[in-house]
Amino acid sequence: MYDEQFRQQFHFSPKEKWMNDPNGLVYYKGEYHLFYQYHPNSSVWGPMHWGHAVSEDLMQWEELPIALYPDELGQIFSGSAVIDKENTSGLKSSDEEDVIVAIFTHHGEDNEKQSIAYSNDRGRTWTKYHGNPVIENPGMKDFRDPKVFWHEQTQKWIMSLACGDQIQFYGSRNLIDWTFLSTFGSEYGAHGGVWECPDLIQLEVEGEKEKKWVLIVSINPGGPNGGSVVQYFIGDFDGEVFTCDDEKETIKWADFGRDFYAAVTWSNVHEPVWIGWMSNWQYANQVPTDPFRSVMSIPRKLKIRRDNNEWKLVQTPIDLSLFYKDTILLNEDVTLLPLEPKQIELKELQVMVDAKVRENQSSSFTLTLKGEKEQLQIVFDCVKQEVRVDRTRSGDVSFSEYFASVDKMPLNELNDFILIVDKSSIELFVNQGSSVMTELFYPSEQNYTLEWNATDGEVHLSNVSIHHIESTWK
Template structure:
């Protein structure tokens, strides 16, 4: 039986929450300055709205447990985007008399209907209107007379007349968008049509909605005069990263380089899986919007990239008779279970691949090429199979469980790649310019038995090239694994745009070792657009942390002593700025890349730490969490994540590193490249240190700020 959803403000509940918060928010792994609910499961941020001096954060929430289910809208409020008060549930899952779910409240947005276009309030007392996806769990006829089927997704609205504290669903007409337009209706789109983001388009004097057809990789754009009656006016997509579902779209304007006479529009999208690393990710497009149609700028859309023109073959597995043959591009030597393995026909039924599945995932061993000379600046290859990265601490030991393609120079692994827990081959590549004309070998290492899934590797053609191949080039908002479903605030002044993302990943989100809650949000981020390397780029910076931070260490060096330095400070919640100039990109005497590493949440001996680094040879920064603490709860969790970061016009590199009890967020340069990654370190690991290639860096500066808990 359906009913109007009205949640009464529970003042007693809220006050009790404040009284017990000091004890509740001190559990192991509980982030101290990132929002998380007191208990239970949370995912996407929803309905983000600034109204009458209050920031509202609604979110996907399970009121009854620590895994996904009973999806409702949780609610928290803040006056400063730092300190949060959890409020009663805003929109709660609907169930029938037998306790069976009828309707889930999926992701959406919220607006202030200032002109009372909806008629739910008055101009003097305008309503707040939430727009969300109704996911129906039963075949039903609704109070509006509309029929829905189990699994159907439609767009509905609710309104609030008390500034967002209680909500009434518009059951007389819900859903206000019953199904996709006729030309897009399929069995799939009936069940995958979700995540509306709505805003007022002042130039056209109408409401605009962007909503996703996830598996079609398409955003539909609707307009409405009153938030009740909607007309589809245009579409966008597919484009760029399309290997996963498109979810949680957002569309908003931003000035370029602060110039309000040069405004561009940003379309932001979740991609799951098919992110930049493993599982979930968030991409964006820059373009123009005329009130009905979004048009992406040419330089923000990329054609699918395969092997670059002018590439030369290192190996293409065309000789299927043997790994060691005079007609093969390279002769390979197998060990372990792979002796006698031969290439097989690939997924495209044309090219061949080497697949270490052979007779099953339990096979282990290595397959090593003959020596060859590195002839070009890049090596590109297609790769699939298990995500079990090379780990230098276990390599060559009985504890090695990698499934990796490794490049070895002088017996040392200098580049490595792994699969993405999928059988679909994707292009990856390495910059090997630092090893030009040196002798190398390739190693296909598979020491994973498949006990935790995907215990094999698939390798397609391997090429020498003068540019990098990318399977699905995209503009990634965040290059780490833990920034998804990002959403921005409605109701801010002018072009101000503050965003937050779910700091988790669908690949392992239900497995992270937290209790009695599961998942935090990212830090609030201020979005802007800047011209970087001649391209308009989304730039992010943490929202003001000054009220809760204080400097505890500030140091400069013209040149660093030795190769390692332990900072005389410790901490679990930090804001660290590290900047330096590059002297050289490679240590020729040691034949290794020039790398600066910052170890945080580290054991005293450095054996366990989260490592944030910059590789001057590849102009990339990275986050390595392979030895960060508890990494064994999911096989895809340990890994190293990297992003391009070109030194600024003065040759300087700047990294800002936010560290919390179970999260790191690294902002490179002006914030044009960001990596967010969860970590689960031991409580005892609070040390901080630098390690670096001797003589490779100068004018090094580090500032460490202690960040206070917002829960105490």
């Protein structure tokens, strides 16, 4: 089990059946809880439940029984979970445990409304609140995905809610009685599709004492390379209104790859961490995996960076060093010369590559995961100032007309990169996480090399490390 052809070995996926958005991310007493949109009866999307897994380290996951089932109010769509430490809800019944409250969308026939459920035994069993829904539908088709946090300054719970192609904010003292606060987004950002899975979080600015608020919004369709994508806005939040610092037409993408969506953060943690669904609605139901379908990204740490007076969301993978299986290179200098490709044999497609670019005299250079007939190529193009991921010959691309793609990310300069490869996915973090691409691929061959090529000039890399990553399935 967990060794199927395309099963990632250090990313979470359910043992079997369909999964999409991460939900209810919360940390409590040494456990990270990951709930997720789940259809237990099929490997394609269907009536939504909340699946459930826990981890002590965000890497080794234990799948638990389904947490929430559909009922007479509808399917269990996306939402969040919080630790109600002060028992503001009055739902606590245990002397030993804080009550965990889940806030989610009940999806009925053309009627979405917000409901809650609670657990007094560390998330093992759940009771739906007798007075659900706690927010009735105001007459909107898309009215979903509540993300809730405690706002210390105003001493109330704040909910971000996706409403069509904008975000509404609500406030509550007790997680049960909610008051509308404000709306954001009708004139800001990208509007190529419906807005989903919002998150509002305060993050530290790297190297500064200042903090900024980040509003995270998934949008489908409308991505820069097609289909699903995550956008974000940086500004301030006063407990009622979110004010964006950027011009209205500014669009900021969290990940330029095709396969990072519905990302949200864990609550009740000291260091901000989020995770995303590693797929795209253009082909999510067709990807050639069995008996499971869909996988989560590597959990990523978040902060804000001021880059040429522009605010940027920065993502870096959590520490994988505990799971290094063996080391291929360690802090070595590598020089790439035109027409002299360097090849490194990979025992398996479970690797992390880390490198700094000391000097680059070439118009472009490439990293290629190369089999006998298949390849996935990453091109760092200094002339066009972009990164391209070419998966047109990466293995099985036949299952969807949308999958064989060359995806692009703008890049003004290249200082360093981390590449994480796991069986059928890559995650590329450039310039210490200020630019990111996440992509799926489905290789059929057994033997692969990592090939490095400079096009027409020398490329000097330093601190090059390559590690095989071991499986985290228990």
